[in-house]
Amino acid sequence: MKEFELINRFFTGRGITRRDVDLGIGDDCALVTIPEGCQLAVTTDTLVEGVHFFSDISPKALGHRILAVNLSDLAAMGAEPAWISIGLTLPNVDETWLEQFTEGMHDIAEYYNVQLIGGDTTQGPLTITVCAKGIVPKGKALTRSGAKVGDWLYVTGDLGDAALAIEARKQGWELSDEDRSYVQKKFDYPAPQVAAGQVLRGLANSAIDISDGLLADLNHILTHSGVGATIHADKVPVSNALKNLPDEEVRLMLAMAYGDDYQLLFTVPDSNRVAVEKRLAEYGVTPTCIGQINANAGDVSLLYKDKPWPFPATGFEHFS
Amino acid sequence: MKEFELINRFFTGRGITRRDVDLGIGDDCALVTIPEGCQLAVTTDTLVEGVHFFSDISPKALGHRILAVNLSDLAAMGAEPAWISIGLTLPNVDETWLEQFTEGMHDIAEYYNVQLIGGDTTQGPLTITVCAKGIVPKGKALTRSGAKVGDWLYVTGDLGDAALAIEARKQGWELSDEDRSYVQKKFDYPAPQVAAGQVLRGLANSAIDISDGLLADLNHILTHSGVGATIHADKVPVSNALKNLPDEEVRLMLAMAYGDDYQLLFTVPDSNRVAVEKRLAEYGVTPTCIGQINANAGDVSLLYKDKPWPFPATGFEHFS
Structure with missing residues (x-):
């Protein structure tokens, strides 16, 4: 599993740095600060090879996609995306693949001002779970349950x-x-x-x-x-x-x-x-x-x- | 994938309900409130069949384990565990297995006063990623970097x-x-x-x-x-x-x-x-x-x- 530790270099020290991240990647947990008067919005999506994408998908597109589907859930609540954690299971360490995957991920993260604050990388069949966190003024989130007759x-x-x-x-x-x-x-x-x-x-x-x-x-x-x-x-x-x-x-x-x-x-x-x-x-x-x-x-x-x-x-x- | 939606019943409406969960499972995101003066601590761990556990592991033990390894990271920071999200990828829907897995998960969650606030269940090789969230008084978290000579x-x-x-x-x-x-x-x-x-x-x-x-x-x-x-x-x-x-x-x-x-x-x-x-x-x-x-x-x-x-x-x- 040693080589799996090496791949941290594709994630650490790249992407944006938000001022509300008090402690990023590298300890047992990340620490972040939620602004006063805001709620935390949390969503999780998993993508599995052969189920959610073809095996020949461009790694860059896949890196984009795993964030996009999660940020879309935050968008639906009216939340401002802030931080993401990733669970990445890979069959092997392919540096070219990882370079492109993380490029796609960091590009969209930077565009939406989102910081990667942690995760876990393991060996196994290609499966990616992202937990995205955002902030929304208290009581102002959009939900599925608010539709009114006449809307x-x-x-x-x-x-x-x-x-x-x-x-x-x-x-x-x-x-x-x-x-x-x-x-x-x-x-x-x-x-x-x-x-x-x-x-x-x-x-x-x-x-x-x-x-x-x-x-x-x-x-x-x-x-x-x-x-x-x-x-x-x-x-x-x-x-x-x-x-x-x-x-x-x-x-x-x-x-x-x-x-x-x-x-x-x-x-x-x-x-x-x-x-x-x-x-x-x-x-x-x-x-x-x-x-x-x-x-x-x-x-x-x-x-x-x-x-x-x-x-x-x-x-x-x-x-x- | 229809049957995969059914398995929500193993997760929804079970376990504890925390007062700081403003919106739980069922919308695009969950919404939670962080107490004033606290930071959010976030950690993510993945368990993969054949890598982190034997294939014949008791499903109840596995449900316990995926939370335990995450809560241990929160413990190491001195954080109080609060909420978890799960990305669960399963080869098939085995109701007995799911009943035992979720029993193990809900038991430890209840013991530590942790609420499941969301996740994603998909078909694929058995892989489990949990993102655990906890709270810690601002500036009081324990880290790896504070050891002093003489400690x-x-x-x-x-x-x-x-x-x-x-x-x-x-x-x-x-x-x-x-x-x-x-x-x-x-x-x-x-x-x-x-x-x-x-x-x-x-x-x-x-x-x-x-x-x-x-x-x-x-x-x-x-x-x-x-x-x-x-x-x-x-x-x-x-x-x-x-x-x-x-x-x-x-x-x-x-x-x-x-x-x-x-x-x-x-x-x-x-x-x-x-x-x-x-x-x-x-x-x-x-x-x-x-x-x-x-x-x-x-x-x-x-x-x-x-x-x-x-x-x-x-x-x-x-x-x-």
């Missing part, structure tokens, strides 16, 4: 691109070089909506990040809030790359029932719609209203061009 | 029992039923020295938990503190089970160069010796003085009955 349903950006990247590869779909490159980048380097999440504090009634797919994650909000929703499938924002797919049912499946988008889905009372759109625009985010919350607890009414639209169950056969 | 070196309890459990099995050593049962229990259910760690705040100058072996962990203190040490090998406390091993070199190897003991190694200025021994006794802990810190940076002088004792390098051959 408007929004998403922060295009859905379905990561799904298209995966399925094009699995199904052997023909994509233009430009589209393939575009969706692959969306899959490889998801951008957690960290600024948007913080902007939405005090304006949105509820929020969640879209990791399991629009409909699945919407269902979490509905269940936790005890409400229902109407969704306009034709209003779900999609990229030009996805629009270039000929089969509309497949397009809608990818955009609504897939996942890995890491956009935020959130609900806004009518009185805050203008403020939300204006404040998000200041951060370059153009939210799209795709529906509304209603009182039919747990029920989703899907509309297409204002007509009831039965979700194509057969659509799933594309992915069997 | 007395102490350990909180017997060393080498876990090592004996492992090696007896690997080497086929004959042990009495009583001894075998005793050391197996020490290995299976390590007891992190949580109370001792908190007692030592303000009294000890440095501390570390013995996870890699006495000499290896002592070396961390010496390196971080820029000091050296004298150790009396014959004063290292060992159990009757270990004393029953005929070969003294092997006994000392197991006690000093192995690990998995999860006792604390700490250094105390002369002025605090009486207070340390008295305060620890109130918690049923009898510390043993095994040596002293000196100015020979990075150097360890091993003595046996007050005479220089060359550590038996050949001893390692027992374990090849």
Whole structure:
């Protein structure tokens, strides 16, 4: 296991240094200070080779991804990301791989002002668990349980691109070089909506990040809030790359029932719609209203061009 | 992956509920409150099947162990354990296994007043990462870097029992039923020295938990503190089970160069010796003085009955 100690050099002394880290990597624990009047937000995500990513994923993209999926959870609560700990299990010490993996990790950590404060590296099948910690003013966090009847349903950006990247590869779909490159980048380097999440504090009634797919994650909000929703499938924002797919049912499946988008889905009372759109625009985010919350607890009414639209169950056969 | 969602029932709604957990399992993040004037202490440990434990380990012992190793790191900093997050990767959903694993986990969590606040469960090779969080009064944490020349070196309890459990099995050593049962229990259910760690705040100058072996962990203190040490090998406390091993070199190897003991190694200025021994006794802990810190940076002088004792390098051959 000696060589596994060596890999600490890929993690120690790199990345940013936050002033609220009193003791970083190197002792039995790290020590950090939470600002007065704030709560600590904590989330954990694991990525396993062959389950969450193909074995030939770029190590840099993987380093980015493990942080992105965790920061996305902090974003969904309106928390400011601060510190991460990593449990990294590797089959062997491949210095080139580690250099690229940590480069991807440190790049996104630096972008979001996040410091690695500790972890554990062990030998075994490739598995990565990150525990991300953030801070949020006390009582101001966004949750899944705050949606109110009449709230408007929004998403922060295009859905379905990561799904298209995966399925094009699995199904052997023909994509233009430009589209393939575009969706692959969306899959490889998801951008957690960290600024948007913080902007939405005090304006949105509820929020969640879209990791399991629009409909699945919407269902979490509905269940936790005890409400229902109407969704306009034709209003779900999609990229030009996805629009270039000929089969509309497949397009809608990818955009609504897939996942890995890491956009935020959130609900806004009518009185805050203008403020939300204006404040998000200041951060370059153009939210799209795709529906509304209603009182039919747990029920989703899907509309297409204002007509009831039965979700194509057969659509799933594309992915069997 | 549907069945993996079902296993949440083994984790949700069980265990203790702390008043400082504002939002537990079930949203994108958990939310907790740190008391004013305290720092957050964070540690992460991973256990991998075949690397850190035999495949036939009792699931209950494994559930205990993954928390114990993390709580031991909090203890070494003098922190009060508070919350844990778990990344659990399992090859399949075995309800009996999960019931026992979570029982072991919840039992120790309850004992130490620790609440599970979140995690991620995925399919893959058996790998467990826990990120444990604790609180410590600001500026009062124990570290590896505070040892001073003249400090007395102490350990909180017997060393080498876990090592004996492992090696007896690997080497086929004959042990009495009583001894075998005793050391197996020490290995299976390590007891992190949580109370001792908190007692030592303000009294000890440095501390570390013995996870890699006495000499290896002592070396961390010496390196971080820029000091050296004298150790009396014959004063290292060992159990009757270990004393029953005929070969003294092997006994000392197991006690000093192995690990998995999860006792604390700490250094105390002369002025605090009486207070340390008295305060620890109130918690049923009898510390043993095994040596002293000196100015020979990075150097360890091993003595046996007050005479220089060359550590038996050949001893390692027992374990090849």
